[in-house]
Structure formats: C-alpha cells, structure tokens
Amino acid sequence: MSKQPKYQQVADALRREIDNGTYGPGSRLPSEAELAARFDASRNTVRSGLSLLVSQGLITSSQGLGYEVRKHEVFELNASRFENLDFPQNGDAYSTDVVNAGRRPHQTFRVEVTTTPEYIAQRLKVEPGSRSVLRFCHRFVDDVPWSTQATHYPDWLVQEAPRLAEPGDIDEGTTRYLAGLGIEQVGYADEIATRMPTPEEARLLEIGPGVPVLLWTRTGYTTERPVRCTVTTFRGDLNRMNYEIGDLSARNENEAK
Amino acid sequence: MSKQPKYQQVADALRREIDNGTYGPGSRLPSEAELAARFDASRNTVRSGLSLLVSQGLITSSQGLGYEVRKHEVFELNASRFENLDFPQNGDAYSTDVVNAGRRPHQTFRVEVTTTPEYIAQRLKVEPGSRSVLRFCHRFVDDVPWSTQATHYPDWLVQEAPRLAEPGDIDEGTTRYLAGLGIEQVGYADEIATRMPTPEEARLLEIGPGVPVLLWTRTGYTTERPVRCTVTTFRGDLNRMNYEIGDLSARNENEAK
DNA sequence: TAGTGGTCTAGACCACCTC
DNA sequence: AGGTGGTCTAGACCACTAC
Known part of the structure; x- marks a missing residue:
C-alpha cells in the first residue's frame, strides 16, 4: 500500500462522505479554510483535492458561495x-x-x-x-x-x-x-x-x-x-x-x- | 471584452496551436519552465493552464516525460x-x-x-x-x-x-x-x-x-x-x-x- | 463588512525518465 | 546528473455573495 498524496486523501475522504450521504445532493461542503484545518494541509492542497472532485463531475464551485454537491436529473x-x-x-x-x-x-x-x-x-x-x-x-x-x-x-x-x-x-x-x-x-x-x-x-x-x-x-x-x-x-x-x-x-x- | 486570467490565456494559446497543427497528435509540448518564460508567468500558473487542457482531454502528462498531444482513434x-x-x-x-x-x-x-x-x-x-x-x-x-x-x-x-x-x-x-x-x-x-x-x-x-x-x-x-x-x-x-x-x-x- | 472561492507568486523538495 | 512533471507550502490580492 503506497502512500497517497495529501490532496488525494482529501478528495477520497470527501468522496466517501458524499457517497455515504454525509453531504447529500445540493448540500454545501465546508469552506476551504475549514477543510485545510481538518486535514492539516495548506489551502492550495485542499483546493487540489476539491478541483479533482469538480473535474470528476461530483461537485461544483461558485465564487462567494462555496462548493456544492451536484444534483443529477436526466x-x-x-x-x-x-x-x-x-x-x-x-x-x-x-x-x-x-x-x-x-x-x-x-x-x-x-x-x-x-x-x-x-x-x-x-x-x-x-x-x-x-x-x-x-x-x-x-x-x-x-x-x-x-x-x-x-x-x-x-x-x-x-x-x-x-x-x-x-x-x-x-x-x-x-x-x-x-x-x-x-x-x-x-x-x-x-x-x-x-x-x-x-x-x-x-x-x-x-x-x-x-x-x-x-x-x-x-x-x-x-x-x-x-x-x-x-x-x-x-x-x-x-x-x-x-x-x-x-x-x-x-x-x-x-x-x- | 473582459480580461482573461493568465492561466486561461496560456490554455487558449496552446489550444490554438494544437488546433492549427503547430503541435500535432502525439507531439510533445514545451516544458513547464519554457512555457513560464514564454508567458511571463510562474510555473504554477502555467500548470493551471496545462491542467485545464488535460481535464478537457486535449493533452496528457507523464512524470519525467512532459506533456503530449492526445491521439484519437476510435x-x-x-x-x-x-x-x-x-x-x-x-x-x-x-x-x-x-x-x-x-x-x-x-x-x-x-x-x-x-x-x-x-x-x-x-x-x-x-x-x-x-x-x-x-x-x-x-x-x-x-x-x-x-x-x-x-x-x-x-x-x-x-x-x-x-x-x-x-x-x-x-x-x-x-x-x-x-x-x-x-x-x-x-x-x-x-x-x-x-x-x-x-x-x-x-x-x-x-x-x-x-x-x-x-x-x-x-x-x-x-x-x-x-x-x-x-x-x-x-x-x-x-x-x-x-x-x-x-x-x-x-x-x-x-x-x- | 465579513466570508467565500479565484488567481498568482516564489520557492522547496520529491519522483520519474533519459543519458 | 540533469531535466521533466508532481506535491506542498505560505502568503498576497482580487471578485463575488451575503448580510
């Protein structure tokens, strides 16, 4: 088991919490600053993790508002x-x-x-x-x-x-x-x-x-x-x-x- | 016409050069350091631009090798x-x-x-x-x-x-x-x-x-x-x-x- | 005005590939 | 060994949203 980079750990942890319903569709994630404290990482590292989830279509971000779990209706x-x-x-x-x-x-x-x-x-x-x-x-x-x-x-x-x-x-x-x-x-x-x-x-x-x-x-x-x-x-x-x-x-x- | 962020300008410029054949499928892009010099930007900013193109499926990157224009065969x-x-x-x-x-x-x-x-x-x-x-x-x-x-x-x-x-x-x-x-x-x-x-x-x-x-x-x-x-x-x-x-x-x- | 994300920098160190 | 990208930090300033 090789060590994962920290931003991956952030992304994985958040993905798990989204999957298991801790953060449901449409709900807001904690702010970058809070996540940085929680994961003992710099704000930029947390941002890397979050941007991974964004590019995987799992969450969206908007300036001034925060990160939100994507809703899916087809x-x-x-x-x-x-x-x-x-x-x-x-x-x-x-x-x-x-x-x-x-x-x-x-x-x-x-x-x-x-x-x-x-x-x-x-x-x-x-x-x-x-x-x-x-x-x-x-x-x-x-x-x-x-x-x-x-x-x-x-x-x-x-x-x-x-x-x-x-x-x-x-x-x-x-x-x-x-x-x-x-x-x-x-x-x-x-x-x-x-x-x-x-x-x-x-x-x-x-x-x-x-x-x-x-x-x-x-x-x-x-x-x-x-x-x-x-x-x-x-x-x-x-x-x-x-x-x-x-x-x-x-x-x-x-x-x- | 609003001013684009610098990393966007980098991405746009490279996308144009890929589209017009300056960098054909399979060919390598200049290194991050070279691009940073060319665009008068920090390495991190250039990386943001490049990672945009990666997430758009236009190029790939590999450690130690560099960035490469993606080939498409279906x-x-x-x-x-x-x-x-x-x-x-x-x-x-x-x-x-x-x-x-x-x-x-x-x-x-x-x-x-x-x-x-x-x-x-x-x-x-x-x-x-x-x-x-x-x-x-x-x-x-x-x-x-x-x-x-x-x-x-x-x-x-x-x-x-x-x-x-x-x-x-x-x-x-x-x-x-x-x-x-x-x-x-x-x-x-x-x-x-x-x-x-x-x-x-x-x-x-x-x-x-x-x-x-x-x-x-x-x-x-x-x-x-x-x-x-x-x-x-x-x-x-x-x-x-x-x-x-x-x-x-x-x-x-x-x-x- | 305060809090959020967005952009950008300068620099450090690591991991991988080629020679 | 030297060049490449990958990770991470600390800090600055900007833009948007809410109140």
Missing part, C-alpha cells in the same frame, strides 16, 4: 421513436417530448449557407467545401441550456426544397416538408460518441468542468441517397438516449412509470 | 447488428468485431452470484436485493483496456438455464444457449449515457483525467418478460456506437470504407 430521449412521421402534433418532435415531460422548452434558431465541413461531407456523400444549408438550433429546457443541433442539407436538395434555405422555422417540420415534396427519409444512420466539451460548447451549453458532452450524429437517407446530417450536442449530465430494437411488447404492455 | 460498435442470431461464427460478437477490425482482443471473465442492485432490478422487474447471476467481462484490445461488461440474469432464469451460473465461458454464446432452451430474446431496450469515470472505473479502464466513459445498458426481452440486463462501460475516447434504423439500402449498396 432527461430521456427516445431516438428510435424520434421523428416518426405519424406524429400526432405539429411542431418538432423535441418540443413535444419536452412538454410531455412537463417541462418548458424554448429555442433560438438560425439558418445559414455554409461550406460543408469534412465530417458532414463524408456522411452526405458530397465534396468537402461544397455549399450546404445549415439550420442551427440552440435549445433550452426551463431556461437551462440543453443541447445544440446543427442540420446540414446538401446543395442539390436545397434546389428541390427551397424553403430549407429560408430563415425562420418550418411549421410542419422539415421532415414532413420534405416528405410533401416526395423526399421521404426511410432510414437513419446514428452515431453516438462522448468527449469533453470544446470551450465553444462549454459556453453555449453553460457546462462547467467535469461534465462531458454526448454527441449524436444522425444521417437521414431516402431510398436513393443521404439527404441530411444532423449533429446534436447534449449536456452529458442532463441527457440519456434510448433505443428500442425489435419486439418490446413485453415491456410496454404494463408500463407504469 | 473503434465503432454497431449496436443494431450486435448479437444477431444468424451470426456466422461461434464465440461472442465482441471478439468477432474486433478481429474483423484487424485488432487483437482478449478478455478476463468471472461469474458470481450477487444481490441485484437497484438499477438492474428495475429493469429486470425483480425485487431489489433478490439473487441474480452476474457474468462480468473485462475486455482489452491490443492489450489496452477497452471496456467492462456486466450482465445480470434473474434467479428464475438461472433455474431454467443452470449453465449461466457455472464459471467459464459458454462456447456458443449465452444468447444462443438461451435460445436453445426456448428462451429467445426478441427485443432490446438500450440506454446510453455519459459521465466522468468513478475512481474504480478509472482504474479498470486505465483512464486518465479528461476522458469520460460511455455507458450502455441493454435489457433483453422475450415475448413474455425481461431476461437479462447488460451494462457496458466504454472508454469514451476510444469508442463510438452506431445504430441503423429503417431502410439503409442507399448507404450500404456501394460501401467502400
């Missing part, structure tokens, strides 16, 4: 049910999901013409650097930044569906608008990854240290070819994705919760 | 094709996937009888604290820790399928073994989440700071009820999950890569 997104065309409502699937969960959604929206980034071009099977329309959405739930969503449409598609390039929302939803033009998406390729946020993402999503992002890339296909590529960036601490595969009648028949 | 796992019963090979789907990618897999394995944790019990629709069999797998690719996988089987199922409780691998795969007993999984409910690793996970997966884990929970159902719940923990920097939904003939017909 929003579930059913990706296999998403964007069903027999959708009962107008508006997009996101708002419906959020309202159904008893929460209040809002979003900011913008449309621009861009050159297609490499990552997107691969998936849309177009030349990198060619033109595409980007529809970008910044989403909030109860005024907390929740996710960003960037959908790219290739240039050839915009020729057939000019409203994609117009600013402002498309009331019936873009998927349905395209379907009305005979461009029906019959398949999706989803990719899911995780990493720490870039500074830009941290700003948009108001993510503190220790919170990863969940990246969801969906490429939509007609029977002929890919028609759109959507990259959604979620706060990892607030979201979970669900997929249903095959026959789940055994699960759904007596659903309570 | 392994893709197709979750919708996974565990297909018409699978051509013996052995489990994981090994097949890895070998197909030209990599060398190995795993350690253990079986134990446990009391069902809350999280699992909910999904298997059994009492929390009741008995279940846990089959646990620690997986490596080219000797790099890759993922852990813990599958729980409820007690009632183990009565019908006693080999589940025996130590050692089941050659034909557990899914096929169960199918041979008339217990066929016809549906899966998948849940995907991300967070920073616990110290235990960081140890098993040899994860450094700044790397999140990807959590994949799959509950398998017969037409009657849930029969198993598998929780897989991936290193977030090395793995990506894919799902294919609906008709993707347009994508697969002229697949090159």
Whole structure:
C-alpha cells in the first residue's frame, strides 16, 4: 500500500462522505479554510483535492458561495421513436417530448449557407467545401441550456426544397416538408460518441468542468441517397438516449412509470 | 471584452496551436519552465493552464516525460447488428468485431452470484436485493483496456438455464444457449449515457483525467418478460456506437470504407 | 463588512525518465 | 546528473455573495 498524496486523501475522504450521504445532493461542503484545518494541509492542497472532485463531475464551485454537491436529473430521449412521421402534433418532435415531460422548452434558431465541413461531407456523400444549408438550433429546457443541433442539407436538395434555405422555422417540420415534396427519409444512420466539451460548447451549453458532452450524429437517407446530417450536442449530465430494437411488447404492455 | 486570467490565456494559446497543427497528435509540448518564460508567468500558473487542457482531454502528462498531444482513434460498435442470431461464427460478437477490425482482443471473465442492485432490478422487474447471476467481462484490445461488461440474469432464469451460473465461458454464446432452451430474446431496450469515470472505473479502464466513459445498458426481452440486463462501460475516447434504423439500402449498396 | 472561492507568486523538495 | 512533471507550502490580492 503506497502512500497517497495529501490532496488525494482529501478528495477520497470527501468522496466517501458524499457517497455515504454525509453531504447529500445540493448540500454545501465546508469552506476551504475549514477543510485545510481538518486535514492539516495548506489551502492550495485542499483546493487540489476539491478541483479533482469538480473535474470528476461530483461537485461544483461558485465564487462567494462555496462548493456544492451536484444534483443529477436526466432527461430521456427516445431516438428510435424520434421523428416518426405519424406524429400526432405539429411542431418538432423535441418540443413535444419536452412538454410531455412537463417541462418548458424554448429555442433560438438560425439558418445559414455554409461550406460543408469534412465530417458532414463524408456522411452526405458530397465534396468537402461544397455549399450546404445549415439550420442551427440552440435549445433550452426551463431556461437551462440543453443541447445544440446543427442540420446540414446538401446543395442539390436545397434546389428541390427551397424553403430549407429560408430563415425562420418550418411549421410542419422539415421532415414532413420534405416528405410533401416526395423526399421521404426511410432510414437513419446514428452515431453516438462522448468527449469533453470544446470551450465553444462549454459556453453555449453553460457546462462547467467535469461534465462531458454526448454527441449524436444522425444521417437521414431516402431510398436513393443521404439527404441530411444532423449533429446534436447534449449536456452529458442532463441527457440519456434510448433505443428500442425489435419486439418490446413485453415491456410496454404494463408500463407504469 | 473582459480580461482573461493568465492561466486561461496560456490554455487558449496552446489550444490554438494544437488546433492549427503547430503541435500535432502525439507531439510533445514545451516544458513547464519554457512555457513560464514564454508567458511571463510562474510555473504554477502555467500548470493551471496545462491542467485545464488535460481535464478537457486535449493533452496528457507523464512524470519525467512532459506533456503530449492526445491521439484519437476510435473503434465503432454497431449496436443494431450486435448479437444477431444468424451470426456466422461461434464465440461472442465482441471478439468477432474486433478481429474483423484487424485488432487483437482478449478478455478476463468471472461469474458470481450477487444481490441485484437497484438499477438492474428495475429493469429486470425483480425485487431489489433478490439473487441474480452476474457474468462480468473485462475486455482489452491490443492489450489496452477497452471496456467492462456486466450482465445480470434473474434467479428464475438461472433455474431454467443452470449453465449461466457455472464459471467459464459458454462456447456458443449465452444468447444462443438461451435460445436453445426456448428462451429467445426478441427485443432490446438500450440506454446510453455519459459521465466522468468513478475512481474504480478509472482504474479498470486505465483512464486518465479528461476522458469520460460511455455507458450502455441493454435489457433483453422475450415475448413474455425481461431476461437479462447488460451494462457496458466504454472508454469514451476510444469508442463510438452506431445504430441503423429503417431502410439503409442507399448507404450500404456501394460501401467502400 | 465579513466570508467565500479565484488567481498568482516564489520557492522547496520529491519522483520519474533519459543519458 | 540533469531535466521533466508532481506535491506542498505560505502568503498576497482580487471578485463575488451575503448580510
């Protein structure tokens, strides 16, 4: 058993006390000065220990207030049910999901013409650097930044569906608008990854240290070819994705919760 | 434009230089002492900036060696094709996937009888604290820790399928073994989440700071009820999950890569 | 105004790697 | 041996929040 550095001992001790409920979710930790006295360490050493827990997503800190144990509540997104065309409502699937969960959604929206980034071009099977329309959405739930969503449409598609390039929302939803033009998406390729946020993402999503992002890339296909590529960036601490595969009648028949 | 703290300026400057290729993947950064001179800051301040980049997963550090720009290579796992019963090979789907990618897999394995944790019990629709069999797998690719996988089987199922409780691998795969007993999984409910690793996970997966884990929970159902719940923990920097939904003939017909 | 965390410094000593 | 990062200290000053 090798000797642990002191800041590790601080972090471990506090983690144990958080795990066993001494400090519950939302409660405040003792101040740095108190902890320094308790562990017979300098304030800086205590800070090292605390910053470890911060970067592990266990606690947060705010100037003038102190350290607080992080609360976890997650929003579930059913990706296999998403964007069903027999959708009962107008508006997009996101708002419906959020309202159904008893929460209040809002979003900011913008449309621009861009050159297609490499990552997107691969998936849309177009030349990198060619033109595409980007529809970008910044989403909030109860005024907390929740996710960003960037959908790219290739240039050839915009020729057939000019409203994609117009600013402002498309009331019936873009998927349905395209379907009305005979461009029906019959398949999706989803990719899911995780990493720490870039500074830009941290700003948009108001993510503190220790919170990863969940990246969801969906490429939509007609029977002929890919028609759109959507990259959604979620706060990892607030979201979970669900997929249903095959026959789940055994699960759904007596659903309570 | 408010003034940034000096350690932020250090982090931002280095991030820019990494992004624009001044320091490419795998290359070494200047030493702390050199950076301190360059930014006219104390060594501790430079360390704050560097540790920011470490916790963002952009660089790693090793004692005696220095700081290095992280390399990214990801392994893709197709979750919708996974565990297909018409699978051509013996052995489990994981090994097949890895070998197909030209990599060398190995795993350690253990079986134990446990009391069902809350999280699992909910999904298997059994009492929390009741008995279940846990089959646990620690997986490596080219000797790099890759993922852990813990599958729980409820007690009632183990009565019908006693080999589940025996130590050692089941050659034909557990899914096929169960199918041979008339217990066929016809549906899966998948849940995907991300967070920073616990110290235990960081140890098993040899994860450094700044790397999140990807959590994949799959509950398998017969037409009657849930029969198993598998929780897989991936290193977030090395793995990506894919799902294919609906008709993707347009994508697969002229697949090159 | 008092208490909290945030930034920054200068310096000491240790542990690890390479030569 | 010399250079690298890792740990730790003591103290200063700033910025934010509460009262």
